[in-house]
Amino acid sequence: MIYDTIIVGGGIGGLQTAIQLARSLRRVAVVDIPGGRSMIAKGYRNLLGFPEGISGESLRQLGREQAAKYGAVFVEEEVISLRSEGDRGFFIYTKSASSPLHARTLVMATGIRDPFPDLPGIHECLGVSVFLCPDCDGYETVGQKVAVIGALPQAIGMADELAHYTTDIVVVNHEKSPVEDDWRQELQEKAFPFGTSVGGHEGIPCHSRG
Structure with missing residues (x-):
């Protein structure tokens, strides 16, 4: 399988990208592991359509369902290295898979992790x-x-x-x-x-x- 695009990172940005590309009839895979900044937020109140707020976890679940509806594939793996081969595209190596994923284009949507202080609660x-x-x-x-x-x-x-x-x-x-x-x-x-x-x-x- 050669994907049109592989998206590394399944947060809100990665999911929105997956939805748009899948609706454009592209073969899309999202490679992600559980966690990420958006998963820890219990209430986004600044997003269109959610006046009472929505948790990052709920928003991501809705995004995954919407992207999958249009054919996006989700791979729960940790990416450990990438290789570009010019016209052949990109090869994405994960921690546990024996062979890399192959895509013509690559989107990095890994986001960030915050160094929280060690405070109770x-x-x-x-x-x-x-x-x-x-x-x-x-x-x-x-x-x-x-x-x-x-x-x-x-x-x-x-x-x-x-x-x-x-x-x-x-x-x-x-x-x-x-x-x-x-x-x-x-x-x-x-x-x-x-x-x-x-x-x-x-x-x-x-x-x-x-």
Whole structure:
């Protein structure tokens, strides 16, 4: 089997690509393993057609069903290497298969994985009171007290984006990365309170806004 396209990654972007290509009568395979950033979110509230929100897991299940309806094939394998052979296309090697998958074109939709701090309750609260994306979930911070937990200078950048929605922000350098003088000055100029750890072991409360 030579696929027209193999998509490496079965998150929301990969699934949307699979739906579009399959509806264009292309032979499509999605290679993916369980997990990924979208699977941990319990409530996307910024997507067309889901005014009450939808979990990443539910959205991906709907996407898989829709793509499969038009003929997309799903391969639950971990990709370990790729090889391009010019006009012959691409060969995709997986962890357990004895022979590679072959496709004329390749789409990389692997997304990212987030390095979460080791805090009790954080995974249970994702999409409820803990958020990753200011574009998707900045609205959830309107009128809320917000702690931006991460490493500098990325945490300062995140706080900058969230300042559009709330002024009650504290930056937590949880990674305890070195604080350069210009970063410290920037924190002072923007009046972001600053700390180096999240105290206590009581965990994170999962209280949604409203």
